[in-house]
Amino acid sequence: MxxxxxxxxxxxxxxxxxxxxxxxxxxxxxxxxxxxxxxxxxxxxxxxxxxxxxxxxxxxxxxxxxxxxxxxxxxxxxxxxxxxxxxxxxxxxxxxxxxxxxxxxxxxxxxxxxxxxxxxxxxxxxxxxxxxxxxxxxxxxxxxxxxxxxxxxxxxxxxxxxxxxxxxxxxxxxxxxxxxxxxxxxxxxxxxxxxxxxxxxVADDRTDTRTPLVQIILLLAAVLFVSVAGTIEHGSLKAVLIAVSIALVAAMVLIERKSEIRLLPYGAVMLSNPIARLYLTIFTMMLVLTSDIYIPYFLQTLHGVTPLVSGYLVALVALGWTIAAFFSNSFTGRPAAIAIIAGCILETAATASLIPFLATATPFSEVAAFAPAVIAMFLMGFGVGLGWAHLVTRIIGTAKKAEQDKASAAISMTQSLGGAFGAALTGVIVNSAGLTHPGGIAGGLSAAHWLYALMAVPGLVAIVLSFTIKPASA
Known part of the structure; x- marks a missing residue:
């Protein structure tokens, strides 16, 4: 049908x-x-x-x-x-x-x-x-x-x-x-x-239904390791688990490139292929966005914000994503490509701007001084929402017809992987930067500085990738 x-x-x-x-x-x-x-x-x-x-x-x-x-x-x-x-x-x-x-x-x-x-x-x-x-x-x-x-x-x-x-x-x-x-x-x-x-x-239009068992096992093991890493406090052990996860993903990619039985659509693990850059852009954007999970802690510790208010403030990230998604959904062709680039730049810039705006001890009562931090939170989500739908559409449209099921399934998979790796990585950064030792205001300031400085780096990768995504025909 x-x-x-x-x-x-x-x-x-x-x-x-x-x-x-x-x-x-x-x-x-x-x-x-x-x-x-x-x-x-x-x-x-x-x-x-x-x-x-x-x-x-x-x-x-x-x-x-x-x-x-x-x-x-x-x-x-x-x-x-x-x-x-x-x-x-x-x-x-x-x-x-x-x-x-x-x-x-x-x-x-x-x-x-x-x-x-x-x-x-x-x-x-x-x-x-x-x-x-x-x-x-x-x-x-x-x-x-x-x-x-x-x-x-x-x-x-x-x-x-x-x-x-x-x-x-x-x-x-x-x-x-x-x-x-x-x-x-x-x-x-x-x-x-x-x-x-x-x-x-609908009819099953796949031509190859063989199961890439090895790649699936390696990927699931990587997800389990990195998910566990995101839940433990021991910094060195957390780093080891993330390193093992990365090694497992690398092994999966190598096997995927050589195997006749693929988990991902053709070209998804070759950076020279446009579809690979589309997936990697989604992954890096989700990786950067997970740095928002520590915003409530920093709001409460550094700025004296109540738990309830901090919850509403961090929701601005979600609000930004939603508003941007509706704002850009009518774009096609070159405007859509520009939206992807602008989204990557906005998310990265907003994340980096949290260093001077959020990583301070400014009381929340000083509205004028704190307003830039609130705007930055909103723009983090706005950047993701600006280009997200266009990235998804390009992936589905780029994949060969017989591999569109693989391409579609990999979108959700890539989103989950970005979130899992991002959550684990943020934990390593803040714990290494002093969130718990020495803790308190000093530890919070150090953790916030390092977190948003380092988590902006994958955003730079996303920006570079976004410039290689050519406009699709309207």
């Missing part, structure tokens, strides 16, 4: 065209899958302390996130490596049911090990749902609407950074952490049953 028929003239189409009567069902299904993955990532992080207080397992605390992220990466890979003849709609149904089973296991878990199994199952299902959103784009929408759909998914991730912790806080406040999982079960079942009616049964 080809693209869903619609009556809206494409030249006048906007992002709201995705919600036209003919496209609305599919848009809700695909957007719903991304929403589950995005929001659940943040909800569990918020209710995790309540879970530990109830069923114990503090020593396994970090694995709630680690297993979810690793399983999510595997889920996105599954979209492209599914058995021959299995359609995307069937995978969607399986993904929704898997997510529901995982949520149910988490809700009824009597101990932490059982909950971890549920988190892994839940992560696997949500990873598939996220990957399917991009895989379905070319079948659901005509090409002029691809970037509109990508904009919508980017906006969902931006909103999730605010909505997830807020919902998690509501459940955690009442000690109702099990309810935070159980409410997802009927929703997942509804999505699975609705998929048969609301999503098209």
């Amino acid at each position: 080809s693209n869903i028929e619609h009556s809206t003239p494409l030249k006048s189409a906007t992002i709201f065209t995705l919600f036209s009567p003919r496209l609305l069902p599919a848009t809700l299904m695909l957007g719903g899958g991304v929403t589950l993955y995005a929001v659940e990532s943040y909800i569990t992080a918020t209710i995790a302390p309540s879970i530990v207080r109830d069923i114990g397992g503090l020593e396994l605390f970090s694995w709630m996130t680690t297993l979810f992220v690793a399983a999510g990466v595997l889920g996105s890979i599954t979209v492209a490596t599914r058995p021959k003849g299995v359609g995307l709609r069937a995978v969607y149904i399986a993904a929704a049911l898997t997510f529901g089973i995982g949520s149910l296991l988490c809700a009824i878990a009597p101990t932490m090990p059982v909950l971890l199994v549920g988190r892994a199952v839940q992560g696997y299902g949500s990873g598939m749902l996220s990957g399917l959103a991009y895989a379905f784009i070319r079948f659901i929408y005509p090409e002029p609407l691809w970037r509109r759909a990508s904009t919508l998914y980017a906006a969902i991730w931006g909103v999730a950074t605010v909505l997830g912790p807020t919902l998690g806080g509501l459940f955690a406040t009442g000690g109702a952490w099990r309810e935070a999982f159980i409410v997802l079960v009927p929703l997942a079942v509804l999505m699975a049953f609705s998929a048969r009616r609301l999503l098209p049964d």
Whole structure:
């Protein structure tokens, strides 16, 4: 089945065209899958302390996130490596049911090990749902609407950074952490049953369905190592784990270049190929953006901001991403290419500007002096949102037709990898710079200076890469 028929003239189409009567069902299904993955990532992080207080397992605390992220990466890979003849709609149904089973296991878990199994199952299902959103784009929408759909998914991730912790806080406040999982079960079942009616049964147009097992194992091991690195405090051990992760990714890349059975679309591991530079730009932008995870700590420690206010302030990063995504979604051709370049420059400049703006002991009450830091937070997210949808659209459009499932699945995978490596790297930087020793104001100032100085470096790489991305035809 080809693209869903619609009556809206494409030249006048906007992002709201995705919600036209003919496209609305599919848009809700695909957007719903991304929403589950995005929001659940943040909800569990918020209710995790309540879970530990109830069923114990503090020593396994970090694995709630680690297993979810690793399983999510595997889920996105599954979209492209599914058995021959299995359609995307069937995978969607399986993904929704898997997510529901995982949520149910988490809700009824009597101990932490059982909950971890549920988190892994839940992560696997949500990873598939996220990957399917991009895989379905070319079948659901005509090409002029691809970037509109990508904009919508980017906006969902931006909103999730605010909505997830807020919902998690509501459940955690009442000690109702099990309810935070159980409410997802009927929703997942509804999505699975609705998929048969609301999503098209598209043909499997892949020519090579062999499973690149070695590359998958190496990549998952890298994700696990770097995710664990992001959860431990010992600086030297954290650095070793990151180094091992990088070595595993390097080994995967070498095998991918020589193997006939590939995990990624052709050219994705050769820097001379445009699609490789597109993926690397996404990876570096996500890597830089994760430096925002320490903003609440610096706000509270260095500027006397309350936890609630610091939460709202860091949400400006998400707000910037969302606003920029809508602002640039109509760009095509050269304006779209310029948006990618401008986005990389803005994100990098905003990150570096946090050194003089945030890495100070300026009281939050001095609004005029603190305003530049607030603007910089907003521009960090704005930079990512400005070019994100255009990067995604270019990847899908650049990949060969028989490899577009691989290309689509790799978008979600690359985003997760950037976040995982970024979280681990920021931990190494701040701990090495004195966040805990000597700690306090002095340690916070040192950590903030080094964090935003070093995390701006990958942004320079993104800027260089962005200038090599040629404009696509409008």
